[in-house]
Amino acid sequence: MVRARVAASQADMLQVRNMVRRARLIFEALRGRCHRNTEHHHAGRNRADMRALSAMIDGELCLYRDVRIVGPVPGVLVGDAFNYRAELLVVGLHCHTQAGIGYVPASQVSEGHPVATSIVSSGGYLDDHDNGDVLMYTGSGGRPRNGGDHLSDQEFQRGNLALSYSYNYDVEVRVIRCHDCDASPSGKLYVYDGLYKVQSTTYGPGKSGREVCRFKLVRLPGQDALGSNTWRAARDLTDALVAKIRPPGYLTMDMSKGKEAVPVPVRNTVDQDVSPLEFEYLACSEFPAPPKPVRRGHKCCIYSKTACSEMSSKCAPSGCACVKRSGGGGPAYSADGTLVRGRPVVYECGARCGCPPRSCPNRVTQRGMKHRLEVFRSKETEWGVRTLDLIQPGAFLCEFTGDVLPADHPRIANANTNASTGASMEEWGGIVDPRKFPPRWREWGDAPAAVLPDDGEEPPRFAQCPAPGYVIDVSKRRNFAAYISHSRAPNAFVQLVVRGDEDESCPHLMVFAMETIPPMRELSIDYGVDQ
DNA sequence: GATACCTCAAAATA
């Protein structure tokens, strides 16, 4: 009975989590399209985020619009990070594009009083004070809209009134904190920090001399680690890594010993296990050379050595043979190196293409890691991998490497390839079968296409690719990707990639982010090892 | 419903 209920709630969790991800992907796809199409607005005043939000409201694609949720929002986790205020509306976390205090209007509450749902704290108010667990929040009003000191007294109206009733009724308030962040397109990042309660409300002169409403919000215990605090901690840690200072608990600052483009630290503050250091590090899988040139006379980027760096040129996106070969109606990667949409296989330019390896936009995974990831020991998942950076959806993370064995190798028959969490590698044999990976690539980039009205783009026809003819043995040589844990609501997925004239039955296993991943969050992929 | 007024945005400009 209990187990069935737990299983059901886990299934619900997976579903709402996927709903949230889908809504956010649609928002990002719409925003990208609005950003490119500036025809309806003057080039300067192009609020792509707002236009995307409007389109989603019109199309009824925003979550929880009909009910104003007080308390946790299904599918949104503490620590989730958002690039735009508009994105908060998309998932139902906060209901205003600008205002700081969201609330249920008095007309919708049986008692006839407004009740706060959420606040956004940007730290821009003189009287704010923030210790993480305790937040002194200043009410709204009395101030020019674009900031500055208070010019008149605040009153207990609207949001201020709602927050004071949240105190009276002793109900939870969601807190979202705003941080400066270079990795966000808006330059700001909105981090959901969980549920707080108003412990006191006061009214008195603020630092500007005018009367302000002040609210003392205290974080409820028993929630996940504070998103904003871990975000700050990750930034401090990254600074330490740059300064080559080894903080306590770290076994090494780079388990790859320089083989990866970005050092991969290993941290264990749980026990004495040092097993990630005890194998040969393999940064790239070694595939057998094809018996003969697979594609004789393979031609790509033959027009100009510099063509690939100019996206409008003959090479990309329209003239490149490798881009055409991937199908899907456009280049696999955008100019900034993010995967536009998943596909059965991505054909990158390769050794025999004429384009420059360092700048060709169709060589993203060849240039190696971009983000700082660390291997860490946890009580729940033994070893795991987490990010120190904010990672945007579609970003390349790493290759999944190991020794390549032919799929008909005699070892495979005896090996139990169920690499489920909790089983040690000795138990599951260290064999990872890429043919068992569910086609998660379909979810990446497909949801937006399903709802966007067609604008002349023909439906994508993907290149077909034979199933991988090999398995990966990670028992001897591997990279850190083998420590990425399994999930059925994963935040990353494996995309098959073939370069140039490589053997199509031996695609590389490349890990890409499939949602916005905040710092210090564990990475997960779907190995397809359970139902 | 139409309207006025509100707001811890975001982009462009000085």
Add this chain to the structure above:
DNA sequence: CTATTTTGAGGTAT
């Protein structure tokens, strides 16, 4: 580079 201006979205109350 920062400070300021510009523009304007959805929500709320009337």
